[in-house]
Amino acid sequence: MRSVLAIAAAGVAAMLLQTGIFPALPYLPVWPDLILVLAGYLGIRHHTSAGGAVGAFLLGYFLDTFSGTILGMQAFSLTAAYVAMTLMARHLWMERGLPLMATIFVGGCVRALAAVGVAAMVATRAQVWQHVVRYGFVEAAAAALVAPAVFWGVTWEKRLLGLR
Amino acid sequence: MDFIRRNRVFLTSAACLLLAAGLALRTGRQQTRADRLGRFFLELMAPLQRSTAAVDRAIVSAWRSVVELVGARNENVVLRIRVQQLEQEVDRRSELDIENARLRGLLDFRRTLQGDILTARIIGRDATGMARTLVIDRGEADGVVKGAAAFAPEGVVGQIFLASRHAARILLVSDHNSGVDALVERTRARGIVQGTVDSGCGLKYVKRTEDVQVGDTVVTSGLDGIFPKGLPIGRVVSVDKRGQGLFQSAEVAPRVDFDRLEEVLVARGSFTLLEEAPAAPEQ
Numbered sequence: 171m172r173s174v175l176a177i178a179a180a181g182v183a184a185m186l187l188q189t190g191i192f193p194a195l196p197y198l199p200v201w202p203d204l205i206l207v208l209a210g211y212l213g214i215r216h217h218t219s220a221g222g223a224v225g226a227f228l229l230g231y232f233l234d235t236f237s238g239t240i241l242g243m244q245a246f247s248l249t250a251a252y253v254a255m256t257l258m259a260r261h262l263w264m265e266r267g268l269p270l271m272a273t274i275f276v277g278g279c280v281r282a283l284a285a286v287g288v289a290a291m292v293a294t295r296a297q298v299w300q301h302v303v304r305y306g307f308v309e310a311a312a313a314a315l316v317a318p319a320v321f322w323g324v325t326w327e328k329r330l331l332g333l334r
Numbered sequence: 335m336d337f338i339r340r341n342r343v344f345l346t347s348a349a350c351l352l353l354a355a356g357l358a359l360r361t362g363r364q365q366t367r368a369d370r371l372g373r374f375f376l377e378l379m380a381p382l383q384r385s386t387a388a389v390d391r392a393i394v395s396a397w398r399s400v401v402e403l404v405g406a407r408n409e410n411v412v413l414r415i416r417v418q419q420l421e422q423e424v425d426r427r428s429e430l431d432i433e434n435a436r437l438r439g440l441l442d443f444r445r446t447l448q449g450d451i452l453t454a455r456i457i458g459r460d461a462t463g464m465a466r467t468l469v470i471d472r473g474e475a476d477g478v479v480k481g482a483a484a485f486a487p488e489g490v491v492g493q494i495f496l497a498s499r500h501a502a503r504i505l506l507v508s509d510h511n512s513g514v515d516a517l518v519e520r521t522r523a524r525g526i527v528q529g530t531v532d533s534g535c536g537l538k539y540v541k542r543t544e545d546v547q548v549g550d551t552v553v554t555s556g557l558d559g560i561f562p563k564g565l566p567i568g569r570v571v572s573v574d575k576r577g578q579g580l581f582q583s584a585e586v587a588p589r590v591d592f593d594r595l596e597e598v599l600v601a602r603g604s605f606t607l608l609e610e611a612p613a614a615p616e617q
Contacts, residue, residue, distance in 0.1 A: 190390045223349075231371060
């Protein structure tokens with residue numbers, strides 16, 4: 171329960187940063203999707219638990235509330251990214267550093283493609299596709315860059331709540 | 335059952351994916367959303383977002399302050415440069431006004447003269463304090479010849495004593511080697527104006543019987559063939575009748591301030607004054 175609380179608190183903080191602080195920063199054309207990194211955290215650190223998938227779905231749903239009009243698009247794409255990162259985590263050993271960043275980057279790419287897929291299903295593909303082509307890789311790279319810090323933050327938060 | 339347990343993560347993921355796809359398909363074409371969970375999230379985040387908005391405003395405000403500060407600094411630099419430029423421009427214009435007035439004076443004076451007169455700019459002064467000479471920017475190429483008269487609206491300046499192709503030197507009337515035949519304007523007493531050591535002039539060889547008083551104006555006599563009759567030289571500041579000789583002498587203050595002189599007129603050949611009177615005020 172405390173683990174869920176830690177991820178939820180991190181999700182709220184990430185959402186506040188993404189909806190309030192990052193857009194206010196000047197000269198920042200793209201900003202890292204911290205919610206994606208949290209889904210990655212679930213995929214990497216909780217890849218044996220079914221709760222991770224539900225967590226990723228809920229994080230996506232949470233993101234859907236504050237992004238776009240299509241309910242389920244972010245939920246679908248973040249769950250897809252979670253699956254991709256879980257598969258990688260099962261075959262690679264990673265705690266921090268470059269493998270972690272690479273996994274988040276791959277997750278970001280999968281998430282972007284999944285979003286295009288959902289958009290195609292509801293006939294608004296062009297706009298999402300253009301965004302993915304223009305910013306998809308950069309956003310994934312930005313998320314990968316901040317991933318170690320986010321992982322460290324969640325670990326610290328868990329320790330604060332008395333978990334591990 | 336074992337299959338489900340082994341693949342629970344992927345089965346849950348698949349279920350979530352299906353659910354999300356279903357949600358997307360169901361709401362994708364709708365203009366509005368009415369999901370309860372979304373409304374809950376929105377409601378949950380609202381107070382937090384309100385607080386974040388204050389931080390957001392603070393960040394934007396701080397950033398704007400920085401940008402404005404940098405802008406003001408740059409603007410300050412630009413304005414400083416502009417002020418410098420304008421000050422230089424004002425100085426230049428002021429200088430031009432003064433020069434303009436001076437040249438207009440020269441031009442007015444030239445109208446009182448009959449003859450071939452040339453305007454020359456002073457480009458140098460004597461290299462030592464032992465003599466009083468000037469260098470002008472006109473030479474033989476402009477018709478300036480050795481012995482030509484140099485004068486200003488205020489009066490006599492001197493005489494060309496050396497001329498090259500594009501420059502010439504003037505021996506000032508205040509130099510001790512100079513000599514100009516002169517008259518005391520009031521009494522027509524004759525004498526020779528020569529330079530003295532202390533940068534003034536002396537009127538010499540005036541008969542002791544002649545009436546010379548302090549304040550008298552001394553003008554050229556026109557007898558030396560260089561200066562026309564009636565060109566002012568200076569004013570008597572003291573008279574010396576000491577001694578037993580035939581002559582008296584007087585100290586004369588030149589009308590022309592040679593230290594401030596910037597242009598002179600040089601005669602090319604003989605010339606005359608159309609009116610025999612001091613044409614311009616003292617400098």
